[in-house]
Structure formats: structure tokens, C-alpha cells
Amino acid sequence: MKNISEMKILMFVDDVYEDLELWYPKLRLQEAGARVVVAGPEAWKIYHGKHSYPCKSDSAISSLNSQDFDALVIPGGFAPDKLRRDPKVLEITREIFEQGKLIAHICHAGWIPISAKIMKGFRCTSTPGIKDDLINSGAEWIDAPVVVDRNMISSRRPDDLPEFCKSIVNYLTKEE
Numbered sequence: 001m002k003n004i005s006e007m008k009i010l011m012f013v014d015d016v017y018e019d020l021e022l023w024y025p026k027l028r029l030q031e032a033g034a035r036v037v038v039a040g041p042e043a044w045k046i047y048h049g050k051h052s053y054p055c056k057s058d059s060a061i062s063s064l065n066s067q068d069f070d071a072l073v074i075p076g077g078f079a080p081d082k083l084r085r086d087p088k089v090l091e092i093t094r095e096i097f098e099q100g101k102l103i104a105h106i107c108h109a110g111w112i113p114i115s116a117k118i119m120k121g122f123r124c125t126s127t128p129g130i131k132d133d134l135i136n137s138g139a140e141w142i143d144a145p146v147v148v149d150r151n152m153i154s155s156r157r158p159d160d161l162p163e164f165c166k167s168i169v170n171y172l173t174k175e176e
Contacts, residue, residue, distance in 0.1 A: 004172050005033030007070040010096070012089060012112070013040045013057055018077030019049035020158040021106050025073050028165040034172070039064055041086070050077050061088050066095035071172060076107025076127065076157075084115035094118055097151065104153040104168050106160070110134055113152075123147050124154040 009029050013022060026036050040047055040057035047055050061083075072093060074080060083089045093116040097103050105113055110126040111133065113119050120138030125147045134141050145160040146153065146167050153171060155164035 002173050002175075003033075004029075004169065007034045007172060008068060009034045009036045010064070010069040010072045010092070011036060011038045012061065012072075012074055012079070012083050013038050013047045013055050014079035014082050015047050016077050016082075017047065017049045017055070017075050017079040018107060018158065019051045019053040020161060021075035021077065021109070022049065022055060023053065024158075024161045025075070025104075025106075025165050025168065028169070029073070032169050032173075034070075037069070041083075047079075061086060061092070064088070064092050066092050066099065069096060069101065071102035071104065071168070072096045073168065074103070074105040074109035074112050076105075076109040078108065080105075080109045080111040084112045090116045100151055102151050102153065102168070102171055104164070106155040106164055107157050110154065122152050123149040124152060125156050126154060127156055 029036050037058045039059040039061045043060040045057050097118045107127045110130050114137045123140045125142050125144050131141045146155045146163040153167050
């Protein structure tokens with residue numbers, strides 16, 4: 001079994017993130033022992049979720065190196081639509097994916113892997129609002145609480161967070 005306490009997990013943040021989709025995985029992964037780094041457009045800035053919950057970034061996205069992380073967990077909300085316009089977000093996402101590391105996304109967060117051009121041939125789920133975007137990117141969309149396909153885990157909405165987080169922790173701690 002891999003030791004999750006030796007892992008460093010990246011999460012992206014920007015204003016109008018889905019509060020639960022950032023905080024539930026962040027706290028669950030910390031509880032499991034992982035070090036979670038939340039990166040936004042600016043370091044040490046306070047970003048506000050859709051429901052006004054604040055999140056202070058630990059780092060600026062521009063300063064990140066994909067090799068420093070064991071996985072990327074992307075929360076939904078409307079932040080992913082803004083973040084996917086940043087070439088560095090797409091570069092980091094694509095590099096983590098190409099290194100065979102976990103990419104996990106929930107709800108509208110699928111917009112980032114779509115724009116990073118890594119969805120082709122993957123089975124996934126999301127909010128129905130971006131179903132067509134995922135299909136048009138070459139993914140097979142499935143209406144399920146969680147879909148695990150190779151190094152990608154996806155979920156639909158906040159109600160699916162228990163299964164989403166359990167799948168992430170199981171993936172990160174499974175035997176090679």
C-alpha cells in the first residue's frame with residue numbers, strides 16, 4: 001500500500017468555486033494524511049466560493065511544477081471556466097496526466113481537462129450541464145456518482161462527494 005502521508009496533492013481555486021467541492025476533498029485528503037496545496041492565480045489571496053466561503057491560496061499557479069505533485073483534484077463551480085483560460089493551468093493538468101498521476105474532477109471541473117485536451121477515450125461523468133462538452137472532447141459520458149477510468153476519477157455534484165473522495169483515497173493508496 002502506498003503511503004498517502006508522503007503525497008502532495010494539488011487543487012486549483014479561483015473565485016466562484018463550488019465551496020463543498022473544494023473543502024470536502026481538501027479536508028478528507030488532509031485527514032488521510034496527504035499534504036494539500038491549493039493554488040490560485042495569486043499566492044496568499046483569499047478567493048470566495050459560490051456560497052461565499054473563503055479559501056486562501058497556498059501558491060500561485062504560475063509558480064507550480066507538475067513534478068512536485070502526486071495528484072490533481074479539481075473542484076467545480078464556475079472557477080474552472082475562468083481557470084481553463086490560463087495556459088499554465090492547462091500545462092500543469094496535461095503534465096500531471098501524462099506522468100500517469102491521478103486527475104480527479106467533479107461537476108463543472110471537467111472543463112479544465114477538456115481544455116487540456118486529455119479527455120479523448122476516457123469514460124467520465126460530470127454535471128449534465130457539461131455533458132455535451134465532454135462528449136465533444138471525445139469522452140464517453142456516464143450518468144453515475146463516480147467513474148474511475150485509468151488515472152482519472154470524476155463525479156457529478158456535491159451529493160456524490162462521499163463516493164468521489166473515497167475513490168480518490170482508494171486510488172492513491174492502492175498497490176502498484
